[in-house]
Amino acid sequence: MPDDTITIALASDHAGYPLKVQVLNWLNSQGFATLDCGTYSEERCDYPVYAHKLAEALLGQRALFGIGICGTGNGISMALNRHRGIRAALCWTPELAQLAHEHNNANVLTLPGRFMTLEQAIPILEAFFQATFQAGRHQRRIDQLDQLQ
């Protein structure tokens, strides 16, 4: 799984900051390159600011995948998914993370920082990065995400 040619961008708000730091250190220990898009402390802030920075990093091809963390994982997912080309998936089990990558070609894994420890996050991260997109019928459905009336 670990591959230092893959850069993973991370972003969180204050509520996700403690888990973000732990996840970033774990990713580095596994050989991944990381790009920290903030926030950089537990001072209260607004999750859309950092979600947009993460989306810009991916869409600007400065990272291949992203990790987004807020308190529940919901707000940062909503902000990320406003960006065309970003597919952020909130996952709290390894199977959900595997399927988010295999079926949805998720390029951002979002996590609930106030409801998950690093020990719980590691199997989810492993499942996400070990999975590969299965394409086929799933690509057709992903194409339809942008086909708005």
Ligand code: RB5
């Ligand atoms: C911050 O208090 C909290 O509302 C935020 O981290 C997130 O859970 C929102 O979805």
